[in-house]
Amino acid sequence: MANFTEIIEKIRELPSDLYGKDFLLTWDKSIEELQKILWTAEALKYLRDQNISPRIFDSGLAVSIFRDNSTRTRFSFASAANLLGLQVQDMDEMKSQIAHGETVRETANMISFLTDVIGIRDDMYLGAGHTYMQEFSEALEDGFQNGVLPQRPGIINLQCDLDHPTQSMADLLHLKNYFGSLEALKGKKIAMTWAYSPSYGKPLSVPQGIIGLMTRFGMEVALAFPEGYGLVPEIEEMAKKNAEASGGHFQTFHTMEDAFAEADIVYPKSWAPFSIMEERTQLLKKNDQQGLTDLEKTCLLNNARYKEWECTEERMKLTKKGSALYMHCLPADISRVSCQQGEVQAEVFEKYRIETYKEAGYKPYIIASMIVNSRLSDPTTVLEKIAKGGCLRLSSM
């Protein structure tokens, strides 16, 4: 890792409009802003690794709103908040219902009087998660403009129906460090492929987040899935345009082999077909339990036709020098470990297990970086001050 002064210089040079803003979608942000998030994450990690506490808040709440349980994301958010001095407060009441209108407007204000950041995870309903976050954002803006809120809390998207920016940015930071730099990623081939899982209804946000982000850094992005398992069409379109603009490449395939061929990185992962997710959303809205059960049955049957979409040692041999980096957002469905047959062979997973853990380890810092950049107009000056005179994280002699 570059030394701290160099990191600070990098951050300082990058123009950005992150201050006072939400982080909902990576494609709403400029390349410079994304780089700034990465470098700030590295600065925070550097300080903590040196036992210097990068605490910028003396008090303040970090509210988490999750529609479903999520150990990994919950702990990442809690770690990030705690690292910076914020106290997590869960807003469980939102779990079971989709709130709209005055309810959202009021709730957003009621939980925000002394709140600095709100992390929302809402990936259950296609067409709903991102919309909800936007509505929430407008409510906060309204409260702030009208003098209800002394500060405008920033929203961080902890996974919606469209994007999973804390995941994809952590993945990008992992790639940056694995290959040495963002520049080194140019021309590298990443295979984002569907893989078989015995479960049903996994969200589209991870593959969408990956193709939406990696195409902006000059990478060759190969998306592969069985017929009918396409992503939200607008996002596939956007990936294509991103690639054109960045000097990268984006192509869709219907075999794992095509995607794996000469790949530098593979990211095999299950997801539900877009059309199924749309149908599911309608059934969920109508609370049609029979319909949901029937859909699940159909979907699992359909899934079962693609059992051989598995990341095997054989297929890994197709990749660049047979040694592409295997990635996963975890938990992976590992064949004969976590299920009878799944996304990846145990031998492949075990070889890259530690790398997938490291990949996940960047997420707390990515979230902390998003908070820092949303709350501080000039993070570099504050971070430099902390580096010089900062307090130890753990007391020592």
Add this chain to the structure above:
Amino acid sequence: MANFTEIIEKIRELPSDLYGKDFLLTWDKSIEELQKILWTAEALKYLRDQNISPRIFDSGLAVSIFRDNSTRTRFSFASAANLLGLQVQDMDEMKSQIAHGETVRETANMISFLTDVIGIRDDMYLGAGHTYMQEFSEALEDGFQNGVLPQRPGIINLQCDLDHPTQSMADLLHLKNYFGSLEALKGKKIAMTWAYSPSYGKPLSVPQGIIGLMTRFGMEVALAFPEGYGLVPEIEEMAKKNAEASGGHFQTFHTMEDAFAEADIVYPKSWAPFSIMEERTQLLKKNDQQGLTDLEKTCLLNNARYKEWECTEERMKLTKKGSALYMHCLPADISRVSCQQGEVQAEVFEKYRIETYKEAGYKPYIIASMIVNSRLSDPTTVLEKIAKGGCLRLSSM
């Protein structure tokens, strides 16, 4: 707002016996003590608004005991605790049962070894909530006197069957700032009126808290409700005596129009009839589910006879210059927004929406003020020291 030095002077001048004590009912406290709570809340808000952290604890727990879910109060308590440096720890286990005797005595001690404040919300059973808090208080006193507890945690009533002091005090602070001073409230007419809601069994503590508190500041308090919807008789009696003592006025009406006439403030809100609450309490104690269902049916039918008890634009015209301040503890049942027909017309609510949010925004500071006054024998000296040398809440250049 008066400047900080003036606020500190006000607090210093007010005699009080708040140190080391619980805050259970506003009517247990002197006028000077209530004023001290208000001014300290303003001092804390002032400091935080200036980005100075009014943290007085380096560690310590703030235990919350809630018998029902409550987003707003929970967040207010969490915000207040966090602002002062305490860590909220929920005591969920109490939710489903009413504990007595040795169980209360033991639990109170077991959760208090390193605890500074305990917030209790217990409004489900008439005749139970306040009694429970008193029993809890005695258990803490016993533990403290016998050397079990190194400090005596203060209890804050976050809503009981009799009073809702953090709500009524936040309401009072809102009125103080809206009309300019406590003195300006003398002679002002506030209409605390029942209003129709499609739900059932809302507690009496808000209207009781309002008539119990506002009558002490020389206000003209008009309480209005349909026949049979009276409050706890002793509290209505007390309100009358308060008014006599403070030079105010207290009167009961049976139409909204009488209460709204020339009112400066209106507070239309649903509550369950006292007699129904008593019956409900008996059924809950016996766990008589059929009885509860029957009672709910009867009660909703009865409620439905008073559907026109709604805060309408027409009725608002009856108030002083047609522009009385509308108040609500939130969430309000807004007609054709949150329900078919409810407590208030959408047009009225929308006009005062931001004011109701601001009203709610005082609650964290009221709770923090109650904690500060319970834990510090001389809050002014500490607050002055913080104002001079205090640490920033959010780091900046």
Add this chain to the structure above:
Amino acid sequence: MANFTEIIEKIRELPSDLYGKDFLLTWDKSIEELQKILWTAEALKYLRDQNISPRIFDSGLAVSIFRDNSTRTRFSFASAANLLGLQVQDMDEMKSQIAHGETVRETANMISFLTDVIGIRDDMYLGAGHTYMQEFSEALEDGFQNGVLPQRPGIINLQCDLDHPTQSMADLLHLKNYFGSLEALKGKKIAMTWAYSPSYGKPLSVPQGIIGLMTRFGMEVALAFPEGYGLVPEIEEMAKKNAEASGGHFQTFHTMEDAFAEADIVYPKSWAPFSIMEERTQLLKKNDQQGLTDLEKTCLLNNARYKEWECTEERMKLTKKGSALYMHCLPADISRVSCQQGEVQAEVFEKYRIETYKEAGYKPYIIASMIVNSRLSDPTTVLEKIAKGGCLRLSSM
């Protein structure tokens, strides 16, 4: 209590290998290490009682994993973590399942990126709790060695199937202070006896923890239980060897009277028979609900044969001068208070009630001490520095 400098000297003199290690079983630790835990607990308590904040962390998570609800242990852990500056984060997802293999390995790492301590309570399955903690420990070691975790979090056993070290060590600290010193415990007789309770399936870890620990300090440990209510045989064996090595004594009886005779301390408490717990574990694993119900019935019937195993005033007269110290880990089943007939007569309990509360009051400090010794290679230097220049816990003039 000895003054602070003396305590620090005691700690400094004791050799230990606690740094960077877990605390799973007291019998894994040397006598010196156990003494170090006790003295450090006293140092922390001393500082806090003097209103000096013994905070050693500026940030960091303390993860709690509980398989069942536990108010007392939960609050002790939260208090200890908070006292030292750590933020508790619950890992609820583990409640319902026993995870193994890759799931444990992955979860252990995913929740530990910024975590300093993990408290685990897992006492439901005989043969499972301790094994689970060991597996968790290996996973953390693996993550730390492979560079996934920047620090190796220490695990604290908050109760397993074998031992309950935070309880037994708090009990020991209580005895140390009650009788004046550890030396004063030599030759003192403690009666760890079974007692009747109307409930079923209480864990063996408390009596096992007591006989496993107290036999190491030269005490005369009398274990009494009805036929068939024996503990894990290996632990009874170990207790015998401990006693031989420490100059103490360990003997098993089958009447309360034999154990109470001339005892200095009595610890009457219900537990399930070892063989029943083994059967129950098998049924739980098979999720055999009918089997569990049948077993409970048999077990309660069997229990009922020993209703006269109660700590009565009469039996207390058999103890040394009729005034042995009564101990309990709480909550006790008090006859005619918390149940019809239980472990202890109300008169006996009431006489020692405050002592049992004080006994419990040591637990937060024992846990904090375990954290401090696991995280700091040289706690004395840090504690001395805090004592001299430390920050106030609660601000004052």
